[in-house]
Amino acid sequence: MQRLEDRILKDGVVKGGNILKVDSFLNHQIDVSLYDEIGEEFHRLFKDEPVTKVLTVESSGIGLAVATARAFGVPALFAKKNRTRNIDGEVYSAAVESFTSGITYTIIVSKRFLTTSDHVLIIDDFLAKGQALLGLLGIVNQSGASVAGCGIAIEKGFQEGGKLIRDKGIRVESLAIIDSMEDGIIKFRR
């Protein structure tokens, strides 16, 4: 997606450890009109799928999932990290290791919100090692729902996550795929 790639080149900052900071527009401060355009683009890509729910994991996926859910006219749903006092009852859960923080946490979704009749589009801001997507796919599997695919804003094409998920036969649509960012120079896949 041209607007997203342009914005990454303009405002993204490459840090050591394969970190790309996009916190001025994507995952700390949020450019709402860019979010809306991303949501519309995921709708364009997946509009032939009978999507019933848009699923993500907190926190930075939430706004993108809401924008996408709006385009489809369906509810958004976000997996929560860890268990707090006000999710009780039965949950689907998966263990996820965060690329960014290095911490392993549990993500959970209430069983009330995913059923065998759901067709789920999974959304996230980044795809790197694929651990968050694997966790979300595990939760959808547990529920018996089907998967429409995964919509990702920024895929780090030089890490293994994209191949890992696509090799499972899951459709992954990434709006910007970065093939390298050596010496701070971002190169997109064509």
Next chain:
Amino acid sequence: MQRLEDRILKDGVVKGGNILKVDSFLNHQIDVSLYDEIGEEFHRLFKDEPVTKVLTVESSGIGLAVATARAFGVPALFAKKNRTRNIDGEVYSAAVESFTSGITYTIIVSKRFLTTSDHVLIIDDFLAKGQALLGLLGIVNQSGASVAGCGIAIEKGFQEGGKLIRDKGIRVESLAIIDSMEDGIIKFRR
């Protein structure tokens, strides 16, 4: 806001410990059109303020802040809990105790995204003891920005947070104020 109150009565579940579960539409599964209406209502209430940014704290405030920021045509910004590898540099920070989890955590906002020229509308899904709002107000104070006010979806009027914040001279607009939920019966303030 009538639609929000109606939805709370229809789908909210009162639990022990003054917990109101609204996870089927507000903070786990999300009714996107309700979010949009909430965002428009906050805009209606605060439209005379020259708001430059809409601030919240992850996670359940994010979608509401994005909906509100869209109505104002300004960026949304969410404070992050704890420090992860990809927020570096200088940050504003505050300690917050969560009513829901009982855990005290640090919330941070990059200094790049709040300056003395900002006029900030703070948004959150719940106001109970007011600790999250106090933390966000502290961050805005540190930045030298001014505060337009606080927009809250659901205020627990029987807890002290609303009075605490209003007594500081901060305008707080809550779309549904619950005065009691004894025996599972929700009573709204008129």
